[in-house]
Amino acid sequence: MADRYDGDTVRTASRETKPRGDTMTAMSPRMALLVAVGLVLAAFNLRPAISGLGPLLEEVRAALAMSPTVAGLLTSAPALCFAVFGALTPRLSRRWGPTAVLVAGMAAITLGVALRPLAGSTGVFLLTSALALAGIAVSNGLMPVIVKRFFxxxxxxxxxxxxTGLALGTSGAAALTVPLTDALGGGWRTGLAIWAVPGALAVACWMTVVVRGRAAPGGPAAAATPADGPPVRITRSPTAWALAVFFGLQSTGAYVTMGWMAQIYRDAGLSATTAGTLVAVAMGMGVPLAFVLPKLAARFSHQGPLITVLGLCGVASYIGLMTAPAAGAWAWALLLGIANCAFPVVLTLIGLRARTGTGVSQLSAFVQSTGYLLCIPGPLLVGVLYGSTGGWHAPLMFMTVLALAQVAVGIVAGRDRVIEDGG
Known part of the structure; x- marks a missing residue:
């Protein structure tokens, strides 16, 4: 029988499920706090390498002689890397343990972000970006696993x-990259390099978790043991496929927002600083909503109505950007920010649609790797449409259709099912 969720507590019709493996009660309060802080720091570093690039994309394109199509490829690169490297996460986690793999992921992010500004060509820029994105991909897949295992x-x-940490990193990089670049008196290279600093902090925090966990029996290091429960035939689960498609569609919207929204506003006559601020507003909506929506979603037996509201906000924003991009700039940014909060909802669904640690690990890897693979063409096609038509009407019409499709498949993904029961 499918699990029922009352708030954050997992229940079945006949009994309350006792968590297995590491839980918050198996850790000292200090260690639990350290893991919680580590989650926030890790999440903070999952988007600045992407959202910090948007406000400076025009300068990077000019310096490295990028065409709009190549820039579209750059905005599609996150999805490609997330699909390829994200699929490796369960195997790496089983071999080395989730905390150790997360340390490696954070280190790859930090190194890639630090090296990228040194690039003198488009090829090197893409390669160093890929290093950071590989670290993000592995870390993305581990976050639901660590939550399920520790809490x-x-x-x-x-x-x-x-x-919330992820939203802070996304919006902070979008809003602060240009002002910090100006304050430090540097160019786009300085603006991109500064985001290696929070990455170094995340590495230090998770190294501490690993070291202390090994020194304390029953502590977080025990989470490196194999996940509980038998493997699930994930590709036969309709819920897994619905979640993957939903994830891919919402990811397309998110990466188009991070990669192209600033350019839409700049083409409408707004300054680079204002465009970056508007992207930050859109991303910043996730700060309060990312904390509220997962708890709200966990209380519903069916998340379809919530998903519908978020999707329709995206439709309204795209139509507004087509008709009055400058006049209604702030309203469209707010609506798009609400729409992009489908991301924390789908992350919550990954935890709700599997009962065991093994199930969550498999579902997280499948949904994220498949979803990111599906979203690869979106940002690239937006760049091609923009370059071929010279305007934003066609790209935004395309995004409107995708938003409506997201609502349809999200209703299926929101059904009360668990993959272990064949759902």
């Missing part, structure tokens, strides 16, 4: 916590 009775709360 299985607080899935909604802890998903909301790290989703």
């Amino acid at each position: 299985p009775d607080r899935v909604g709360t802890m998903t909301g916590l790290y989703s």
Whole structure:
């Protein structure tokens, strides 16, 4: 029988499920706090390498002689890397343990972000970006796993916590990259390099978790043991496929926002600083909503109505950007920010649609790798449409259709099912 979720507590019709493996009660309060802080720091570093590039994309294109099509490829690169490297996450986690793999992921992000500004050609820029994106891909897949293993009775709360950290990193990089670049008196290279600093902090925090966990029996290091539960035939699950398609469609919207929204506003006559601020507003909506929506989603037996509201906000924003991009700039940014909060909702669904640690690990890897693979053409096609038509009407019409499709498949993904029961 499918699990029922009352708040953050997992229940079945006959009994309350006792969490297995590491839980918050198996850790000292200090270690639990350290893991929680580590979740926020790790999540903070999952988007600045992407959202910090948008406000400076025009300068990077000019310096490295990028065409709009190549720039579209650059905005599609995150999805490609997430699909390829994200699929490796379960195997790496089983071999080395989730905390150790997360340390490696954070290190790859930090190194890639630090090296990227040194690039003198488009090829080197793409390669160093790929290093950072590989680290993000592995870390993306581990976040739901770590939450389920360390805090299985607080899935909604802890998903909301790290989703808030992710939103802060996304919006902070979008809003602060240009002002910090100006304050430091540097160019686009300085603006991109500064985001290696929070990455170094995340590495230090998770190294501490690994070291202390090994020194304390029953502590977080025990999470490196194999996940509980038998493997699931994930590709036969309709829920897994619905979640993957939903994830891919919402990811397309998110990466188009991060990669192209600033350019839409700049083409409408707004300054680079204002465009970056508007992107930050859109991304910043995730700060309060990313904490509230996962807990709200966990309380519903069917998340379809919530998903519908978020999708329709995206439709309204795209139509507004087509008709009055400058006049209604702030309203469209707010609506698009609400729409992009489908991301913390789908992360919550990954935790809710599997009962065991093994199931969550498999579902997280499948949904994210498949979803990111599906979203690869979106940002690239937006760049091609923009370059071929010289305007934003066709790209935004395309995004409107995708938003409506996202609502349809999200309703299926929101059904009360678990993959272990064949759902």
